[in-house]
Amino acid sequence: MKLEFCGGAGEIGRSAILVDDSLLLDFGMDSGNPPAFPVGDVDPDAVVVSHGHLDHVGSLPTLLSGDARPPVHWTPPTYDLAMVLARDTLELHGGTYNCPFTEAELARLTQVSETHGYGEPFTAAGYEVTFFDAGHIPGSAHVLVSDGDTRLLYTGDFHTEDQQLVAGTTARPDADIVVCESTYAETTRRPRAEIEREFAESLRTTLWEGGTVVVPAFAIGRTQEMLCLCERHGLECYVDGMGKRVTELFLRPRNRGFLRDPDRLRRAKGNARFVDGRDGQRKRIAEQNTVIVTTSGMLHGGPAMTYVPEIRTNPVNKIALTGYQVEGTPGRELLETGSAEIDGRVMPISARVEAYDFSAHADRAGLESFLESYRDATIAVVHGDRCAAFAAALADDGYAATAPSLGDVVRY
Incomplete structure (x- = not known):
């Protein structure tokens, strides 16, 4: 061969x-x-x-x-x-x-x-x-x-x-x-259950303190994982970007059999509020005491370009990165320097930044x-x-x- x-x-x-x-x-x-x-x-x-x-x-x-x-x-x-x-x-x-x-x-x-x-x-x-x-x-x-x-x-x-x-x-x-x-x-990774518990507790703490959490996530797989975790731990959330379409796609009748638990994703979808992005909706959501799951996972496009600038100056707020940040991306820059280039502008980020390995x-x-x-x-x-x-x-x-x-x- x-x-x-x-x-x-x-x-x-x-x-x-x-x-x-x-x-x-x-x-x-x-x-x-x-x-x-x-x-x-x-x-x-x-x-x-x-x-x-x-x-x-x-x-x-x-x-x-x-x-x-x-x-x-x-x-x-x-x-x-x-x-x-x-x-x-x-x-x-x-x-x-x-x-x-x-x-x-x-x-x-x-x-x-x-x-x-x-x-x-x-x-x-x-x-x-x-x-x-x-x-x-x-x-x-x-x-x-x-x-x-x-x-x-x-x-x-x-x-x-x-x-x-x-x-x-x-x-x-x-x-x-x-x-x-x-x-x-x-890479040697900690058990996933530990990472999930730590992630949920971090989000819950920020919400209790009155902050907003932006969760940049890849549209395929990662967004839906985050929605399931939010529902499982009683955290209300918004979802924005291509991840909305992918969530609907996974719940199509012919695809449900490829899920570990279709009802879990159905409940997670019901727990989330889908964002259409019209009439300044994203800026209003960013002012709320809530969790926002949005593309892009590496901060190089998508609705995250609106949410991050809106929440960046308040140290009570949080950006919880959920995937690997490729070298040269704004997400990687944020982790290494505390600043990121968003839509052509280098912005210092006062909000807390955390990274979780949900690979x-x-x-x-x-x-x-x-x-x-x-x-x-x-x-x-x-x-x-x-x-x-x-x-x-x-x-x-x-x-x-x-x-x-x-x-x-x-x-x-």
Whole structure:
């Protein structure tokens, strides 16, 4: 089996792996400035998508230009999320380098889509493919690919610990080759239940003191996690940004079965007040003694650009960051300097700033526990900042592990 690593090798972003020149696994984009897209000249017979995050689906519509019409296989939530992200990209960047597709390619994507549930084998480009719950976000999948002789497991992004929305992965299908993500291979995380309790208590304290809490959160997965935590701990909240659409999407009848507890998210939605952003509504909300869950998670856009300036001068207020802050983003700048560039202005922040690791990826212990089932397999480490270091550690522990570089073609 020949694998070409067109993206996500030695990096996080633009994940794309081509199997035997015919089956493409993911086709994402790196949304940096400028954005980056997969390398190589791919013309697949079929595409299989692990989950609906931009770094795994962002470039998909470009595959449908010209006469190409490869079928695209994914779970129902992944399809719905990919369409939301693609439309958002078109609205924000259509006609520029940042958006390498048009409305025509997006329309074609709906025509070639084929959805599948977990544990339901299907055929793609002549391979037998099966999805298994990866425990990352609703609809996320480990992808098992078999050509009859060799079994390849592409882990996609995964988590081994339970979250509010989804349970941790327990799937360990037999495989000869494992292409494994390593996003948090250098991190050891405290139990999630401890982090959740600490987060809720911090928000409750700020509200008791009369302050406002802004909770910047990624729209897909993280916003819904925060809403569930607020409802669980009796904290009223507002929700703003793309996370509103994604919450509705997850509660569609065909997607509810991909949630750990659909009623939990339904209750969380009922506990939250949705913001439409009209007539100065956001500024009025920022003056309230409340919790505001809003995009963007790294403070580089979205309604957070209104809320943060409104609450920044009062030291009783709080900004509770809920995800990793990439270097160069306003969120990272805020953590390191106490100031952040918001809409072109550098603003000192007097409000308290806290950071919580609610990552939906397995940490070092989770990765090692997952791979323990694959000691006899060949391991390719991808999707991380230090893939080579993790592969070397695995090799020292007796695994046949390597870290391919971007553009590498490897025969297994």
